[in-house]
Amino acid sequence: MLSPRFKNDGKPIYKLNEIQLQAKADVELKIEKGQYEFEEVNCAACKSKEHELLAEKDRYGLTYYTVICKNCGLVYVSPRMTEKAYAEFYNAEYRKLYIGVEAPRAKFFIKQTNRGKRILKFVNKHYKFNNKTIDVLEVGCGAGGILEVFKQAGHNVVGIDLDEKYLNYGKEKFGLNLISSTINDLDENIKADLIIYAHVLEHILDLDKELAMIKKHLKPDGIVYIEVPGVRYVHKTSEMDFLKYLQNAHVFHFSLNSLNRIFYNNGFKNICGNEYIRALYKQCDKKQDIAYTNEYSKVLNYLTKTEKNLYSFIFWIKKPFWIIKKLYKKYIKE
């Protein structure tokens, strides 16, 4: 384990509101009653079983086993909740736990459009569609704020998600073309020049199956945009805290290398990307021999160092307050 902080003591690292506390209690009860079952899985990048435990809980204090593959360095969750358990979790507790509100709000949509602007900029910078109108498909679109940006830029957009409340928000308020569907059930005539997965792929249980479906809906020259919270970028996000980064809906914590490897295994090649992670992929016909290095030591060292830095960060922030408190007690109170 990375440090004793990651032991499963049920304590959240954030202060949760009433809605979140209720959702957390519901999940815990379902785990206790065996309604939410767990299963062991192999590494999705190299199929190895050899892993090392990093954490037993997530930021909400929920049971959550984060491991690192010793053979390739992919950070993933095992044992993890089964497909059936996750399906119910997304339906019943996910939004309440993660957003802390029950229904979509304008604030959520604005956050999505801001993300959409950054995605449009990234795609335009790295891939030339030569100013033509393209067909965009977003998987896990929520209320459709990202697609609204592409629509405003003159493109044809379709979004899919399973949350009716969020879909209706985008449909009714912005007239977006949003469908309640998974990519597995999507009309096979829908083909896109650009498929977007923004903060979605880390939730997907079967990546090989998902990438096969992406191929089905991608035009031959089309590209895939992936945005996920990079495991080697924690020092710049999540308040530099790996525990704050962990959330039980995420079953993978990718680095650019591990993501590239999974895509390559499924017939895609990386066009560009960074550790944030934002990356573009396109299909490749030929299997070239790309040698992927085992990132195990590199990623583990990174996470160990991040944890160590956190202590010194907190220490230096808190130190002046400790001194003031001591002085107060010594000279004023007594």
Ligand SMILES: [Zn+2]
């Ligand atoms: Zn592996």
